[in-house]
Amino acid sequence: MRVAIVHYHLEPGGVTRVIENTLESFSQELESPQFVVLTGRKYPGDKIKNVQIVEGLDYSSSTNSISPSVLKERLEKAAKVGLGGKPDIWHIHNHSLGKNASLTKAVALLAEDANPMLLHPHDFAEDGRPSNFSTLKEVYSSAYPCSSTVHYATLNHRDHTFLQKVFSNKASPVHLLANAISIPSSAQEVNTLPHPELPDNLFLYPVRAVRRKNLGELALIAASYPEKHFANSLGPTNPEFQPIFKRWEQFSDEINLPVTFALGEKTSVSFPEMVDHADGILSTSIAEGFGLGFLEPWMSGKFLWGRNIPEITLDFSSLGINLNHLYQRININLEHLQNKGSLSSKIQTTLEKFFLEYQQEMPSNATDIAYQSMVQNDQIDFGRLDEVLQEEIILSISKSTEARDEIRSQVKLERIDSEIILKNKESINENFAPKSYTTKLKHIYEKILHSKQDQIEFAHGEHLLESFLSPARLNLLRT
DSSP, X not given: OEEEEEOSOOOXXXXXXXHHHHHHHHTTSSSOOEEEEEESSOOOOSSOOOEEEOTTOSOOOTTTOOOHHHHHHHHHHHHHHHHSSOOSEEEEESXXXXXXXXXXXXXXXXHHTTOOEEEEOSSOTTTTOHHHHHHTTTTGGGSSEEBTTEEEEESSHHHHHHHHHHTTTSSOOEXXXXXXXXXXXXXXXXXXXXXXXSOSSEEEEEEEOOGGGOHHHHHHHHHHOTTSEEEEEEOOSOGGXXXXXXXXHHHHHHTTOSEETTGGGSOSSOHHHHHHHOSEEEEOOSOOSSOGGGTHHHXXXXXXXXXXXXXXXXXXXXXXXXXXXXXXXXXXXXXXXXXXXXXXXXXXXXXXXXXXXXXXXXOTTHHXXXXXXXXXXXXXXXXXXXXXXXHHHHHHHTTOHHHHHHHHHHSOOOOOOHHHHHHHHHHHHHHHSHHHHHHHHHHHHHHHHTSOOOOOEEOOTHHHHHHHTOGGGOOTTOO
16 A cells, blocks of 8 residues: 655654655554655654655745645645555645635645545634634635545544544545554653752643644642642744743732743753653643643643543543543633623624634624523633733732632642543553554545545535534634
């Protein structure tokens, strides 16, 4: 079996890591497919041995993209050079993300030529990326090819459900293919000596600061647990988020919250040593692709507290990973807002902006739908507010022992249950180890090869956009 893997680039990051881990795991199989990886720029790593650079495959705007037919020909030529013949399967990552409209159309042309393929979206232009979506305007009608030999693989239950809706009554199967995670070697050692430069009673949020990581909620929890210390590991690399990040640092200092932002940049202690030192791991994220942060702590022998994202973690729970102790909302009485009547107008303004950017008509009751999903019994979910409103609430709650106790009753940093750690670790080892991933992927490849070719058609991507643009999903941190 000859497989051509395609991605815009192989810079360090999520998709590159998935490709590297896939090839490494397959290399340990007795009978492995033959792989070539096609990419648009030079590979800076050394794990992937068979790489072909394809000019025009890298990120590009609608004004500097090459002809889709030319890109298709270059992909075919590079694949033959790397494999010694035509691929049996094209495995293409993020073809419809809006990073290069020519790739989106080239994939459609490959599908029309009856090439068997696995299309593997990790993220979507339809999901809060209106500028990406706009680049697909001329090719969107052919963004989602479907036939019995064009299969799709998704990372999580939400994406699987949304794509199944798109392909209802269509021939393309949609598979759930959760990423593999790195299983720590028993030989790996961490310095367990005390680290006096790290805070005691530390609850670590091991993430780089980006907006969807919801750092305001970390500050809220810190305000409610003054006897503990909280920290995230790294500051932002996106310059647009720097002002927000700096404001959280300043605000937390002003009211003396026990929280350190970008702790890993303020100490010489290694990341594994920080994790080992922590009493527990915390997550307040409001949006994830795969949800790696819900799995990794257990593999390090650490208990995870914080916010659940059921549309992402439902798959984990069904595989025996116990996340029942995580909260889905932090309910805050609207009285903590300085002007609670302004919430509806902020929601409406945000929705109008979203629908305008996506050039879609906004439902007449969109504001009511969004408001009712965010506010229940005069209680707003803290994690769905923007930073300005979050700051108002924290300031109010920090002045009230009763309000802080109410937060503690919802965010319970309870005694660690070592039995849950052990069982979750076993379930992750069984279901998310690299070998398990390659077994699933090989099974998908075989299904594609054994599918009978039929007529190619194109699904309506607008159904996917409708799912992501649903007013009930609105979060003011994702604007």
